[in-house]
Amino acid sequence: xxxxxxxxxxxxxxxxxxxxxxxxxxxxxxxxxxxxxxxxxxxxxxxxxxxxxxxxxxxxxxxxxxxxxxxxxxxxxxxxxxxxxxxxxxxxxxxxxxxxxxxxxxx
Numbered sequence: 153x154x155x156x157x158x159x160x161x162x163x164x165x166x167x168x169x170x171x172x173x174x175x176x177x178x179x180x181x182x183x184x185x186x187x188x189x190x191x192x193x194x195x196x197x198x199x200x201x202x203x204x205x206x207x208x209x210x211x212x213x214x215x216x217x218x219x220x221x222x223x224x225x226x227x228x229x230x231x232x233x234x235x236x237x238x239x240x241x242x243x244x245x246x247x248x249x250x251x252x253x254x255x256x257x258x259x
Contacts, residue, residue, distance in 0.1 A: 159189045167192065211254050218247045 159167065167188040171180045174195045183191065193200055225240040 159192060164188065171195075211251050211258075214247055214251045214254070218244055218251070221247070 162170070164185050167185065168180050168183075171177045171183075171188055171192055174192065177191045177195055180188070180191075190200070192198075221240050221244050225237050225244065228234075228237040228240065
């Protein structure tokens with residue numbers, strides 16, 4: 153017995169044939185691939201995976217987080233925890249890069 157391929161790996165033609173064979177789905181010929189997959193999953197009763205959206209951050213929010221990390225890093229330095237301070241330095245560097253990328257996109 154052959155294992156069934158996931159719907160996302162099927163071609164549009166194969167999805168249309170499957171939708172027509174299932175019946176109860178109207179407008180199959182005009183549907184796009186994502187619509188076909190959604191309709192077939194509904195007809196078969198397959199639950200769809202929820203996609204978690206990333207929260208949209210602004211440059212101002214990123215800079216605020218950067219300031220908080222800098223303050224925390226300075227506290228750790230004063231306490232003599234160099235390894236933890238180094239980790240925060242890397243996180244700060246990544247935040248700087250993100251803010252620069254976002255600034256370039258808006259400019």
